[in-house]
Each structure stands twice: as C-alpha cells, then as structure tokens.
Amino acid sequence: MSLESLPNGLRQAIENDHQPVRPLHPAWMRTIFAVAIMAVVLAFVLAKASLRPDIDQLPMWLSWGCSALQLALGILLIGLALRESVPGEGIPRGAVRIAALTALAVQILVGIATSIFSPAIAMPGSGIAPGIGCLKHETAMALPTFAVTLWLVFRALPLRAPTVGLLGGAGATVASDALIHLLCPMSNLSHVLVWHTGAVILFMAVGWTVGATWQRRHFQRDS
Amino acid sequence: MAVDRRAEEQQLTALMIDYQKGDMDAFTGLYDALKRPLIRYLWTFVRNQTMAEDLLQETFLQLHRARQSYTPPRPVRPWIYAITRHVALMHLRSMRRRKEILPDEDLPEVPVPPEVDQLADRRTVQRLLAALPRKAQEVLILHHLLGMSFDEVGQIIGIAPGTAKVRAHRALKKIRENLVEEGA
Numbered sequence: 577m578s579l580e581s582l583p584n585g586l587r588q589a590i591e592n593d594h595q596p597v598r599p600l601h602p603a604w605m606r607t608i609f610a611v612a613i614m615a616v617v618l619a620f621v622l623a624k625a626s627l628r629p630d631i632d633q634l635p636m637w638l639s640w641g642c643s644a645l646q647l648a649l650g651i652l653l654i655g656l657a658l659r660e661s662v663p664g665e666g667i668p669r670g671a672v673r674i675a676a677l678t679a680l681a682v683q684i685l686v687g688i689a690t691s692i693f694s695p696a697i698a699m700p701g702s703g704i705a706p707g708i709g710c711l712k713h714e715t716a717m718a719l720p721t722f723a724v725t726l727w728l729v730f731r732a733l734p735l736r737a738p739t740v741g742l743l744g745g746a747g748a749t750v751a752s753d754a755l756i757h758l759l760c761p762m763s764n765l766s767h768v769l770v771w772h773t774g775a776v777i778l779f780m781a782v783g784w785t786v787g788a789t790w791q792r793r794h795f796q797r798d799s
Numbered sequence: 800m801a802v803d804r805r806a807e808e809q810q811l812t813a814l815m816i817d818y819q820k821g822d823m824d825a826f827t828g829l830y831d832a833l834k835r836p837l838i839r840y841l842w843t844f845v846r847n848q849t850m851a852e853d854l855l856q857e858t859f860l861q862l863h864r865a866r867q868s869y870t871p872p873r874p875v876r877p878w879i880y881a882i883t884r885h886v887a888l889m890h891l892r893s894m895r896r897r898k899e900i901l902p903d904e905d906l907p908e909v910p911v912p913p914e915v916d917q918l919a920d921r922r923t924v925q926r927l928l929a930a931l932p933r934k935a936q937e938v939l940i941l942h943h944l945l946g947m948s949f950d951e952v953g954q955i956i957g958i959a960p961g962t963a964k965v966r967a968h969r970a971l972k973k974i975r976e977n978l979v980e981e982g983a
Contacts, residue, residue, distance in 0.1 A: 581827055586856045590863055596821035597867040662868050663885070664877030666957035733865035735885040736957065795861075795889045 603659035606728045610654050614721040614748070618755050621717055628761045630694050638693055642686045643754045649682055650751025654725050657743035661734040672739055676780070679746045683776055686757060687768030694763035703764070707771040710760055714775040717752035722779060730790060737787035737794075745783025749776040804946055807832075811875040819866055829875075830859060836945050837883055843936050844887035846929070854890055858883045876947065877954040884937075884955060919978055927974045935970035942967045 582590065600606070631639055656675055659665050725744040734740040753772055762768070811832060817825035837858065841851040861882050869878050919927075928936060941947045941955065942963070952963040 582830060583856055586830075586859055589860055590823065590826060593863070594821055594823050594826075597819050599819055599870050600868055602870055662870070662878075663865070663881035664873075664879075664954050666881065666954060668953065668959040668962070669957055670959065732868040733861070733882065735881060795885075 600662070600732055603655060603662065603665065606658045607651065607655040610658070610721060610725045610728060611651055613724045614650075614654075614751055617717055617720050618752065621713075621755060621759075625759050627758055630761070630763070631758065633695055634690070634693055638686075638689055639758065642689070643757050646682060646686065646750050646754035646757065649679060650747045650749075650754065653679060653743050653747030653750060654721070655747075657725060657740045657747060658728055658732075660736060660740045660743065661729040661732040663733050663735055666735065672743065676742060676746055679750050679776060680773065683750065683753065683773040684769065687765055687772065690757070690763050690768065691765040703762075703767050703770075706762055707767055710756060710762070710767070710771045711775055711778075713759075714749060714752055714756050714772065717755065718748040718775070718779055721751065722748035722783070726783070726786060734787065734791075737791035738784045739787065741783030741785070741787030741790075742780045743783070745779035745781070746776060749779040808874055808876065812872055815866075815869055815875045816871050819869065819871075826863070829879075833879060837879070840880065840883060840937075840940060840945065841887055843933060843940055844884075844891060850890075854883075854886055857890075858886045861886055874951065877951045880941070880947075880951075880955045923978070923981075924974070927977050930977070931970055931973060935966055935973065938963050938966040939970040939974075943971070 601609075635641075653675055656667055656672070660667055660672070722745060725748060726741065729737075729740050729744060753776065756772060760768075760772070811829065814825045814828045814832070818829060834855065837855055838848070838851045841854045841858070842848065845851055845854065858879075862879060865882065869875065928939065931939065937956065938952055941952045942949060947955070949960040949963045949967070952958075952967075953960040956963065958966075
C-alpha cells in the first residue's frame with residue numbers, strides 16, 4: 577500500500593507534509609491549562625487590590641458565593657469551547673444557547689442581587705469614569721485567558737469557530753467578573769449592567785468575530 | 800452485509816494512530832477504508848458524484864492538516880464524518896454565494912442494511928431516500944446506512960442523540976408513508 581493509489585492532488589499535498597504529529601490533549605486537560613493561566617492572573621490582581629468596602633455587609637452567598645458561581649461558570653464555558661473545538665466532539669446547539677444565556681443571566685442576577693443587598697455607596701462624579709475603569713480592569717483580567725483559550729481552540733479544528741469564540745469570550749469575562757464583583761465598590765444596577773455585563777457581551781462579540789474570520793480564512797484558502 | 804463494527808472501529812483507530820506517527824501507508828489505508836461511505840455521505844449534500852469525489856479530496860486534505868486534533872482512543876468515525884460534513888456545508892455555502900447549481904444524479908451504489916432494504920426494492924428505497932429533506936436524509940444515512948449510533952450521529956451533526964433519534968424515526972416513517980402512497 578502506498579500514496580500512489582491516492583488521487584494526484586491529494587497525494588502531492590500529503591507528500592509535502594507527512595511529519596509525525598503529537599495528538600492534542602483531551603479537552604479537560606487543555607481546560608486545566610487555560611484555567612491555570614486564569615488563576616495566576618486573578619491571584620495576582622487579588623493580591624494587589626483591596627476588596628469592596630461593603631464586603632462585610634453583603635451576605636456570604638452574594639459575595640464569595642456568587643463569585644464562586646461565576647468562576648465555575650466561566651471554567652465550564654471555557655471547557656465547552658475547548659471541547660467544541662475538536663471535530664466529532666461537538667456539543668448540541670441547544671446546550672450552547674443555554675450556556676451563553678446562563679452566562680448573561682447570572683451576570684444580570686448577581687448585579688440585581690448586589691444592588692438590592694448592598695448598602696448605597698455614593699461614588700464621586702458621573703458613572704462613566706468608574707464604568708470605563710471597570711471595563712479596563714475586566715478587559716485586562718480577561719484578555720490573557722481569552723487569548724490562551726483561542727490559541728488552544730485554533731490548534732484543533734473548530735468546525736463552528738464563531739460559536740467557539742463566543743463561548744471562550746464569555747468564559748474568560750465571566751470568570752474575571754467573579755473577581756471584579758469582589759473588588760468593584762459600585763453597586764448601582766445601571767453600572768453593573770452596562771459595564772460589567774457589557775464587558776461579557778463585548779468579549780462574546782469579539783470571540784464570535786475572531787472565530788468567523790478564522791473560519792473564513794481557514795476553509796476558503798483552497799476553494 | 801454484516802459488518803463487525805467494533806473490529807472496523809479498532810482497525811480505523813490503529814490506522815489513525817500510525818498515521819499520526821507519520822506512516823503514510825496508514826493514511827492510504829484510511830482513505831481506502833472510508834472512501835466509499837464518505838462519498839455516499841457527501842452525495843447527500845451535493846447530489847453529484849463528481850462533486851462528491853472532489854469534496855472527498857478536500858475532506859482528506861482538511862483531515863491531514865488537522866490530524867493532531869484526533870485524540871486516541873476515541874472513535875475515529877465521528878471525527879472524520881464531522882470534518883466531512885463541514886467541508887460539504889462550506890462548499891454549499893460558497894455555491895449559494897456564487898449561485899451555482901449542479902445537476903442531480905443517481906445515487907452511487909452502497910450497501911443497504913436489512914432494516915432499510917426490506918422496505919422495498921433497493922432502487923425504490925434509494926429514490927425515496929433521495930426525496931427526503933437533507934436533514935432527515937443525513938441522519939437516516941448516518942444511522943441506518945453507515946451504521947452509526949445515535950450518540951455518534953449527534954456528535955457529528957452537533958445535535959442531542961435524542962434529536963437524532965427523532966429525526967431518523969420521522970424520516971423512516973416518511974419513507975414508509977411514501978411507499979404506501981405509491982402502492983409498493
């Protein structure tokens with residue numbers, strides 16, 4: 577048996593590159609790698625920053641509890657993205673929709689609960705300056721995890737690359753918001769919805785766009 | 800045609816592992832083992848034998864570039880069929896953009912398992928299969944003709960196994976209804 581029995585075009589392409597390759601690690605192992613990067617970033621920020629002033633007045637389930645929930649959800653979303661990036665391991669479309677909507681719903685519900693339970697804290701100036709500050713921090717914290725997730729994703733062959741990008745973007749920002757939730761002193765609902773949830777939506781959109789661009793380039797280069 | 804699915808899957812897995820190690824004979828082995836069923840599957844998308852053969856080459860090129868994304872000892876077939884499906888869908892999308900239409904052709908000859916074959920003569924079954932909507936036809940072909948489990952069908956298409964089962968059941972029901980209507 578040899579390459580000669582293959583069609584010409586295929587044989588020539590294969591002959592140019594037949595180096596041995598090492599199989600990718602399973603999705604759960606690649607998730608651990610992305611989570612390790614995330615843990616380093618979040619631990620660094622937590623060591624440098626101070627917790628929100630009303631942390632002691634918030635119920636435990638709302639402060640550390642919701643933070644843990646967001647972190648777990650973020651890790652789950654990254655795991656789904658990495659699993660979806662391998663052909664034949666795709667997750668049902670319904671599960672993708674539920675995961676993305678749950679990420680947004682948790683963000684909104686945590687924001688509403690915080691605005692209800694937190695004692696009002698007056699912040700100087702308008703809401704835009706602290707909002708932009710939160711967006712910058714959230715972006716800086718989410719970006720390393722997001723980049724590593726996308727790198728791991730595109731080393732495989734994501735067949736629904738926009739979906740994978742969206743899940744990766746959501747996972748990275750929801751996980752970083754788990755820490756922002758413990759740091760940001762603003763409890764008013766408009767701030768949390770616009771800037772914190774907005775950051776999640778922004779990263780989901782960026783992930784979708786990156787995925788769509790990759791898919792267009794990867795699958796149209798020969799057609 | 801009785802096929803030992805487990806032995807076949809083990810053989811494909813062994814070929815895939817050797818192929819990842821750089822053995823090009825293993826690649827040829829994979830190509831020979833999967834060529835006919837993959838052309839049959841591609842036909843459900845393009846309904847044209849020549850185009851299906853072209854897409855088979857494109858599929859194996861994509862498979863070659865992404866060979867590191869297969870993780871042994873997972874089943875090989877869902878991995879390959881998912882890539883095949885994607886190549887076909889991307890081709891259809893590009894054809895729609897260019898507004899190209901290919902002439903439909905007869906189905907290529909493929910083994911038909913007893914549960915489908917017993918419904919009518921082979922030619923009638925193949926004609927009725929071809930008349931089904933693509934989504935129904937795809938599930939039916941993957942499960943009943945190519946012998947995939949509903950779990951595998953779900954992994955390939957990106958739907959829940961239950962959804963795949965319902966689609967296959969409805970497709971089979973539709974074929975039976977059409978047979979009754981035709982008085983077969």
